[in-house]
Amino acid sequence: MTGALAADSISFAYPARGFRNRQPVETLRNISLSLAPGTSTALVGSSGSGKSTLVRILLAMAKPSAGSVTLDGQTIRPGAVRTLRWYRRAVQYIPQNPAGSLDPRMTISQLLMEPLRQLRVEGNHRALIGQALERVEVPAALTERRPGELSGGQNQRVAIARALVVSPSYVLADEPVSGLDLPLRDTVLSLLDGLVREEGLGMLLVTHDLATAARICGTTAVLAEGSIVEQGPTGQVLDNPASLAAVELVQASAGMQLHRNVPAAAL
Numbered sequence: 001m002t003g004a005l006a007a008d009s010i011s012f013a014y015p016a017r018g019f020r021n022r023q024p025v026e027t028l029r030n031i032s033l034s035l036a037p038g039t040s041t042a043l044v045g046s047s048g049s050g051k052s053t054l055v056r057i058l059l060a061m062a063k064p065s066a067g068s069v070t071l072d073g074q075t076i077r078p079g080a081v082r083t084l085r086w087y088r089r090a091v092q093y094i095p096q097n098p099a100g101s102l103d104p105r106m107t108i109s110q111l112l113m114e115p116l117r118q119l120r121v122e123g124n125h126r127a128l129i130g131q132a133l134e135r136v137e138v139p140a141a142l143t144e145r146r147p148g149e150l151s152g153g154q155n156q157r158v159a160i161a162r163a164l165v166v167s168p169s170y171v172l173a174d175e176p177v178s179g180l181d182l183p184l185r186d187t188v189l190s191l192l193d194g195l196v197r198e199e200g201l202g203m204l205l206v207t208h209d210l211a212t213a214a215r216i217c218g219t220t221a222v223l224a225e226g227s228i229v230e231q232g233p234t235g236q237v238l239d240n241p242a243s244l245a246a247v248e249l250v251q252a253s254a255g256m257q258l259h260r261n262v263p264a265a266a267l
Contacts, residue, residue: 002090002169003072005058005202006034010067012053024065027053028226031067037169038200040193042213042234044249045223051206054223055172058204059093060084089119092163096175098155102147108133108158109143112165121166132165133158136191153184160191170202171195177212189215210246210253214238222246 010031013024028050035041045051056062058069060078069076076087095101102111112129115121121128130140136157147155156176163171173192177185193216195201205217213220213234220237222230224245230237241247 002037004034004036005071005091005170006069007031007054007058008068008070010054010057010064010069012050012057012062013065026065026226028057028064031223031226031228033204033221033228033231035170035202035204037202038196039219040196040203040205040217042205042207042210042217042220043223044207044210044213044220045245046208046249049223049245050226051223052174055093055174055204055206058172059091060087085119088115089121089166090168091170091172092166092168094160094163094171094173094176096178098159099147099152101159102155102162104147107144107146108138108150111147111158112162115162115166119166128165128167132161135164135195136161153180153187156180156184156188157191160188164195168201170204172204172206174206175208176205178207178209185212192216208249208252210234210238210249222249 010028011026012028013026015024031054033041033043043051043054053062057064060069060076063078071087071090109129112132113125116125116128129143133140133143138154138157138161142150142154147158150158160176176192177188180188189212192203192205196203196216205213207213210220217234219232220234221228222237222243222245224243229243230241230246237246238250241250
């Protein structure tokens with residue numbers, strides 16, 4: 001079994017531009033976070049808190065200014081495609097907007113075949129595609145359709161299947177239900193929860209919504225202005241937030257939940 005995926009004392013600063021004496025723009029400061037197989041951790045924070053930058057570093061798409069990312073004790077750095085194939089197979093990404101990540105010209109079968117070929121995954125590719133789609137409950141009859149012919153919920157499941165088809169140990173899910181209505185949100189979250197609990201997948205769920213975190217994540221880390229200001233059991237963060245950022249997120253989530261429960265005719 002693959003060991004922990006960890007960020008150790010990660011900092012990141014964009015280089016100064018335009019003026020000779022301008023200081024670099026620091027977006028992450030001393031971030032430490034550890035993920036384990038069979039567990040789900042929520043990374044919550046408002047827009048601009050640094051969530052996307054941290055995910056890029058965890059995906060080996062950006063190099064930290066300080067600190068390191070390790071998988072099973074092995075340090076991970078951005079590099080040539082051939083040197084990172086094993087890591088791309090182990091750590092996959094589920095995007096926020098499947099419409100922007102799924103090539104509209106390709107069929108569902110082609111979309112899932114692409115990572116298998118690029119990452120040189122061994123085995124019967126058609127069988128692997130069928131298994132991945134079955135896991136997310138996408139009917140086999142849809143495999144020759146294109147994203148434009150599917151619903152938003154179906155495309156989100158296809159995006160999840162595309163991540164799962166290479167049999168990763170970890171998935172980084174970036175706001176995977178933000179564009180879905182309530183029934184589809186529950187369906188997708190239940191699917192992700194099942195993958196963690198039943199198949200031992202490790203997951204980092206990136207969200208600004210603590211209610212979503214509470215639904216499936218045992219641990220929550222609160223990111224504010226580039227620093228983790230609170231980290232612990234999700235129930236504790238929800239019920240007794242110790243930081244101002246967590247308090248504000250709890251209040252925002254409560255307001256969002258109230259809005260969802262109001263009948264449309266009353267809005």
